[in-house]
Amino acid sequence: xxxxxxxxxxxxxxxxxxxxxxxxxxxxxxxxxxxxxxxxxxxxxxxxxxxxxxxxxxxxxxxxxxxxxxxxxxxxxxxxxxxxxxxxxxxxxxxxxxxxxxxxxxxxxxxxxxxxxxxxxxxxxxxxxxxxxxxxxxxxxxxxxxxxxxxxxxxxxxxxxxxxxxxxxxxxxxxxxxxxxxxxxxxxxxxxxxxxxxxxxxxxxxxxxxxxxxxxxxxxxxxxxxxxxxxxxxxxxxxxxxxxxxxxxxxxxxxxxxxxxxxxxxxxxxxxxxxxxxxxxxxxxxxxxxxxxxxxxxxxxxxxxxxxxxxxxxxxxxxxxxxxxxxxxxxxxxxxxxxxxxxxxxxxxxxxxxxxxxxxxxxxxxxxxxxxxxxxxxxxxxxxxxxxxxxxxxxxxxxxxxxxxxxxxxxxxxxxxxxxxxxxxxxxxxxxxxxxxxxxxxxxxxxxxxxxxxxxxxxxxxxxxxxxxxxxxxxxxxxxxxxxxxxxxxxxxxxxxxxxxxxxxxxxxxxxxxxxxxxxxxxxxxxxxxxxxxxxxxxxxxxxxxxxxxxxxxxxxxxxxxxxxxxxxxxxxxxxxxxxxxxxxxxxxxxxxxxxxxxxxxx
Numbered sequence: 001x002x003x004x005x006x007x008x009x010x011x012x013x014x015x016x017x018x019x020x021x022x023x024x025x026x027x028x029x030x031x032x033x034x035x036x037x038x039x040x041x042x043x044x045x046x047x048x049x050x051x052x053x054x055x056x057x058x059x060x061x062x063x064x065x066x067x068x069x070x071x072x073x074x075x076x077x078x079x080x081x082x083x084x085x086x087x088x089x090x091x092x093x094x095x096x097x098x099x100x101x102x103x104x105x106x107x108x109x110x111x112x113x114x115x116x117x118x119x120x121x122x123x124x125x126x127x128x129x130x131x132x133x134x135x136x137x138x139x140x141x142x143x144x145x146x147x148x149x150x151x152x153x154x155x156x157x158x159x160x161x162x163x164x165x166x167x168x169x170x171x172x173x174x175x176x177x178x179x180x181x182x183x184x185x186x187x188x189x190x191x192x193x194x195x196x197x198x199x200x201x202x203x204x205x206x207x208x209x210x211x212x213x214x215x216x217x218x219x220x221x222x223x224x225x226x227x228x229x230x231x232x233x234x235x236x237x238x239x240x241x242x243x244x245x246x247x248x249x250x251x252x253x254x255x256x257x258x259x260x261x262x263x264x265x266x267x268x269x270x271x272x273x274x275x276x277x278x279x280x281x282x283x284x285x286x287x288x289x290x291x292x293x294x295x296x297x298x299x300x301x302x303x304x305x306x307x308x309x310x311x312x313x314x315x316x317x318x319x320x321x322x323x324x325x326x327x328x329x330x331x332x333x334x335x336x337x338x339x340x341x342x343x344x345x346x347x348x349x350x351x352x353x354x355x356x357x358x359x360x361x362x363x364x365x366x367x368x369x370x371x372x373x374x375x376x377x378x379x380x381x382x383x384x385x386x387x388x389x390x391x392x393x394x395x396x397x398x399x400x401x402x403x404x405x406x407x408x409x410x411x412x413x414x415x416x417x418x419x420x421x422x423x424x425x426x427x428x429x430x431x432x433x434x435x436x437x438x439x440x441x442x443x444x445x446x447x448x449x450x451x452x453x454x455x456x457x458x459x460x461x462x463x464x465x466x467x468x469x470x471x472x473x474x475x476x477x478x479x480x481x482x483x484x485x486x487x488x489x490x491x492x493x494x495x496x497x498x499x500x501x502x503x504x505x506x507x508x509x510x511x512x513x514x515x516x517x518x519x520x521x522x523x524x525x526x527x528x529x530x531x532x533x534x535x536x537x538x539x540x541x542x543x544x545x546x547x548x549x550x551x552x553x554x555x556x557x558x559x560x561x562x563x564x565x566x567x568x569x570x571x572x573x574x575x576x577x578x579x580x581x582x583x584x585x586x587x588x589x590x591x592x593x594x595x596x597x598x599x600x601x602x603x
Contacts, residue, residue: 042295042299042300042302042303043303044098044100044101044295044300044303044304045100045284045286045293045295046099046100046284046293047100047102047283047284047293048100048101048102048284048293048294048295049101049102049103049104049105049140049279049283049284049292049293049294049295050091050092050095050101050103050104050105050294050295050297050300051104051105051107051294051295051296051297052088052092052104052105052106052107052297053107053108053296053297054106054107054108054109054110054150054153055081055108055109055110055111056081056082056083056108056110056111057081057082057083057110057111057112057113057114057116057117058082058083058084058085058088058110058116058117058121058122058125059082059083059084059085059114059115059116059324060084060085060115060116060121060322060324060361060363060393060519061084061322061324061361061363061539061541062084062087062322062539062541062542062543063082063083063084064334064541081111082113082116083298084543085121085124085125085393085519086310086320086519086520086539087298087301087306087307087543088125088128088297089124089125089128089518089519089520090301090306090309090310090520091297091300091301091304091306092104092125092128092129092131092132092297093128093131093132093520094304094306095132095300096131096132096135096137097135098304101137101295101300102137102283102284103137103138103139103140103279103283104129104132104133104137104138104139104140105139105140105141105142105279105294106129106139106140106141106142106153106154106157107141107142107143108150109144109145109146109147109150110122110147110149110150110153114324114325114335115324115325115363115364115365115393115394115395117149118363118393118394118395118415118603119149119152119226119230119394119413119415119603120392120393120394120412120413120414120415120416120504121363121393121394122149122152122153123413123414123415123518124413124518124519124520125153126152126153126156126233127518129153129156129157130156133156133157133158138158138159139156139157139158139159140157140158140159140160140161140275140279141154141157141159141160141161142161142162142163142272142275143160143161143162143163143166143168143266144162144163144165144166145166145167146166146168146169147169148169148170148171148172148173151168151169151170151234151265152230152233152234155233155234155237155238155265156237159267159268160265160266160267160268161266161267161268161269161270161275162257162260162261162266162268162269162270163257163269163270163271163272164257164269164270164271165257166256166257166260167254167255167256167257167260168254168255168260168265168266169253169254170245170248170249170252170253170254170255170265171249171253171254172227172249172253173223173226173227173230173603174223175219175222175223175603177204177205177211178205179204179205179208179209179210180205180206181206181207181208181209182209184206187433188430188431188432188433188434188435188436189428189429189430189432189433190428190429190430190431190432190458191206191207191426191427191428192426192427192429192458192459192464192467193206193207193424193425193426193427194424194425194426194464194467194468194470194471195422195423195424195425195471195499196422196423196424196471196472196475196499197421197422197423197475197497197498197499197500198214198498198499198500199214199215199217199218199420199422199498199499199500199501200420200422200423200424200498200499201214201215201218201499202398202424203424203426206426218500218501219501221506222417222501222502222503225414225502225503225505225506226414226415226503226603229414229415229503229505230415231245231246231249238264238265239264240263240264240265248263248265257269276291276292279292279294280292307543309535309536309537310537310538310539310542310543311538311539311542311543312536312537312538313538314354315354315536316354316356316532316536317354317355317356317532317536317537317538318355318356318357318358318359318523318526318527318530318532318535318536318537318538319349319355319357319358319359319537319538319539319540320358320359320361320519320523320537320538320539320540321342321345321346321349321358321359321360321361321540322361322363322539322540322541323337323342323360323361323362323363323364323375323400323403324337324361324362324363324364324393325337325363325364326364326365326366326367327339327364327366327367327368327371327372327375327399327400327403328367328368328371329368329370329371330371336367337364337367337371337375338371339368339370339371339372339374339375340371340374342375342378343374343375343377343378345540346358346360346375346378346379346382347378347381349382349540350378350381350382350385350386355386355538356386356387356530356531356532357386357387357388357389357526357527357529357530357532358382358386358387358388358389358526359389359390359391359519359522359523359526360379360388360389360390360391360403360404360407361390361391361393361519361522362390362391362392362393362395362396362400362403362404363392363393363394363395363396363400364395364396364397364399364400364403365395365397365398365399365400365420366397366398366399366400366401366402366420367398367399368399369399369402369423369474371399372399372402372403373402373477375402375403376402376403376405376406376481379403379404379406379407380406380485383406383407383408386530387408387526387529387530388406388407388408389407389408389409389410389411389522389523389525389526389529390404390407390409390410390411390522391411391412391517391518391519391521391522391523392404392410392411392412392413392416392418392504392513393413393416393519394413394415394416394417394603395416395417395418396412396416396417396418397417397418397419397420397501398419398420398421398422398499400418401418401419401420401421401482401512402478402481405481405482405484405485405486406481406484406485407485408529409514409515409522409525410512410513410514410515411513411514411515411516411517411518411519411521411522411525412504412507412508412513412515412516412517413504413516413517413518414503414504414505414516415503415504415603416503416504416507416513417501417502417503417504417603418501418502418503418504418507418512418513419496419497419500419501419502419507419510419512420499420500420501421478421479421482421493421496421497421498421499421500422475422478422497422498422499422500423471423474423475423478423499424471424499425467425468425470425471427453427459427467428455429454429455429456429457429458429459430455430456431456431457431458434456441454441456441457448462449462449463449466452466452467478497479493479494479497482497482512486511486512488511496510496512504516523535523537
């Protein structure tokens with residue numbers, strides 16, 4: 001009894017400490033937000049260089065802050081390094097014709113959390129930078145230890161500087177996956193699967209110890225497509241032949257500052273202070289700060305009130321709806337696409353007469369088949385009443401394609417990973433694992449299939465046959481929906497389906513995609529189809545504002561260029577986190593999933 005009360009007292013003490021700490025954090029948060037609200041709005045001074053700090057994750061959708069992140073920011077004073085695509089692109093495009101902006105500077109290393117900073121999104125930013133450059137205003141880039149993705153983005157610059165101790169990576173693309181087959185067997189966790197489609201390899205992560213031949217074939221073809229496009233764009237920007245860059249990648253892969261300059265991958269080798277002096281003398285010198293006149297892109301967006309045009313709630317407008325993350329069954333959950341939540345938002349927009357057209361921005365590898373169908377049902381109804389344009393981001397595969405199929409027009413990027421039209425089912429059991437701890441199971445039931453989803457034992461042949469039947473039915477429905485939505489013969493869809501992933505360019509050749517273009521291209525198409533003279537946008541979910549108080553997501557601004565290189569331990573931790581997130585998303589009521597292969601995240 002004494003031990004019980006000691007335990008109880010300890011729990012109560014911990015609870016009180018946690019409660020008090022939460023209250024203090026909440027007060028600190030409110031104080032921080034209040035003080036920020038009193039700060040004057042940053043002004044855009046004449047002769048400013050627009051600075052894009054790449055030390056951030058660039059999501060497709062506006063970031064959603066939860067209370068935990070907001071408290072952490074208030075307590076640490078360090079904003080979360082995250083922003084979103086439309087904000088970055090709109091700021092760059094607006095600066096192109098802004099007389100107060102004379103140049104653009106890119107610096108830093110892109111961060112990648114979740115499905116952010118994907119190649120397709122970075123390609124859209126690169127296109128915006130190229131348009132800025134075509135206006136006659138110079139673009140500069142400063143590199144320290146750029147990743148291949150960083151270099152791809154900055155290679156469009158007129159003048160690329162690199163730190164004397166910097167290094168450029170040009171080592172190619174790879175798709176590596178984790179295989180848990182032996183590990184699960186070792187620890188007594190049983191896995192039984194069903195699937196339709198020779199290339200539907202997502203289940204192999206849990207059943208095999210290496211890639212299947214079919215998966216190796218499809219991923220090789222996909223990476224070759226993406227790599228070829230990457231080489232073409234870099235070679236054009238740097239005025240180097242594609243063959244020469246391919247040779248550089250194959251023979252050297254990594255280039256010191258001097259070697260990179262000799263290979264024409266960069267223009268100048270110099271320290272950051274030298275670049276600052278150069279920009280100060282070339283453009284406008286800021287005497288008060290002893291640096292060049294500059295403004296951070298996030299500050300610039302706020303100063304020019306650019307986000308106001310994308311936060312409309314009433315009046316005639318275009319709705320941009322973000323489907324970003326793994327598709328799960330249920331409501332709204334950070335980092336995932338809740339089928340019920342997204343379906344309800346599409347239904348609301350369908351019934352709103354002032355919403356003249358909808359752009360569905362998809363950045364998803366797929367997920368729950370039931371949730372995908374709930375979303376697609378609403379896309380079909382919406383497309384019957386008003387224009388629906390799909391803009392594919394870095395991923396729009398499997399369930400991501402399922403929810404896209406009925407759009408009036410599908411836009412994608414060459415780097416989009418799409419297709420993966422296939423279905424798999426997967427069930428786990430812990431019978432052997434439990435035996436290792438002398439745990440057994442027993443029970444009664446009224447019908448043969450009453451406990452088909454129990455984790456206490458493997459499924460019988462009859463049960464697996466039933467699950468396979470579900471899988472086949474969903475696959476047939478998937479095929480029929482793509483055939484109907486895309487106006488392609490069913491037999492043709494079956495040929496190009498089989499769970500195979502395609503690049504955006506290949507998907508266009510197969511009629512799975514209509515147009516190569518980014519999010520703004522899709523928005524302009526929707527505006528034209530909706531007969532809107534003045535473009536007003538509502539984003540769903542929309543960007544956070546100061547009025548959101550405790551859910552405010554702060555933007556990191558004004559940070560000095562710093563190389564952020566992950567350690568091997570960080571990489572391992574990140575992979576474990578990704579795996580945990582993927583497992584949490586396997587919540588389909590029928591254990592049936594339309595999900596692209598694992599191992600492609602990060603491209």
